[in-house]
Amino acid sequence: MKDRFWLKLAAKLTFVILTVGLIAGCFRGEPKEEPPIHLNPNMFKQPKYKAQSESEFFPDGATMRQPVPGTVAADSLRKDNAYYSGRDENDSLLAKMPVPVTMQLLKRGRERFNIYCAPCHGQTGDGQGIMVQRGYLPPPSYHQDRLRNMADGYIFDVITNGVRNMPSYRHQVPVADRWAIVSYLRALQRSQNASINDIPPELRESVK
Numbered sequence: 321m322k323d324r325f326w327l328k329l330a331a332k333l334t335f336v337i338l339t340v341g342l343i344a345g346c347f348r349g350e351p352k353e354e355p356p357i358h359l360n361p362n363m364f365k366q367p368k369y370k371a372q373s374e375s376e377f378f379p380d381g382a383t384m385r386q387p388v389p390g391t392v393a394a395d396s397l398r399k400d401n402a403y404y405s406g407r408d409e410n411d412s413l414l415a416k417m418p419v420p421v422t423m424q425l426l427k428r429g430r431e432r433f434n435i436y437c438a439p440c441h442g443q444t445g446d447g448q449g450i451m452v453q454r455g456y457l458p459p460p461s462y463h464q465d466r467l468r469n470m471a472d473g474y475i476f477d478v479i480t481n482g483v484r485n486m487p488s489y490r491h492q493v494p495v496a497d498r499w500a501i502v503s504y505l506r507a508l509q510r511s512q513n514a515s516i517n518d519i520p521p522e523l524r525e526s527v528k
């Protein structure tokens with residue numbers, strides 16, 4: 321008999337608690353100024369300065385400090401000016417690219433060229449890319465003496481800064497890839513301006 325009494329009481333209590341919990345769950349918490357109560361605060365609260373916050377320590381009252389003069393952000397040291405600008409110490413465009421041309425570089429250049437340049441300039445550099453076929457202003461063909469005789473640094477500069485109607489590709493194409501594209505563009509020009517005498521005699525038959 322006594323057992324049943326406690327059992328009933330426990331059942332009633334459970335019911336009440338569940339109901340109250342259920343109803344309470346329907347109400348949204350009000351925004352509060354107070355931080356939530358942490359029963360186990362761990363290291364939630366630490367004295368520290370946050371960005372843009374006020375400081376009583378520094379005379380100018382700001383927490384944030386200017387970097388020490390001469391500070392260079394990681395990976396931002398541009399010591400080799402020719403490599404990063406395509407120009408020599410007199411600010412003239414480099415006649416020859418400052419990195420050795422390897423098969424690997426050419427392949428990278430071909431890949432990047434076909435992504436970033438071919439849409440306008442065409443895969444052979446004739447200036448008839450898909451954009452032009454759909455109405456974009458046609459760029460000049462690379463296969464003319466004026467552009468064949470341009471300095472390597474000029475092509476680098478065109479990619480970096482754009483030229484007249486061509487936009488800059490400095491954000492899409494990092495410096496190393498620009499040189500790779502320059503090497504490939506030179507190869508393209510060579511390929512479209514070759515005679516049968518450029519081919520070793522034993523291979524001439526195969527291309528006729």
Ligand code: HEC
Binds near residue numbers: 467
């Ligand atoms: C959105 C189309 C477009 C893309 C993409 C493009 N170009 Fe051009 N490019 C042009 C146009 C248009 C011109 C002609 C600019 C003018 O003379 O007004 C041009 C001109 C050039 C010239 C000749 C500049 C001169 O002196 O006549 C070079 C070299 C060149 N682009 C290289 C590149 C390279 C390398 C890429 C890839 C990184 C590239 N372009 C991507 C549109 C493009």
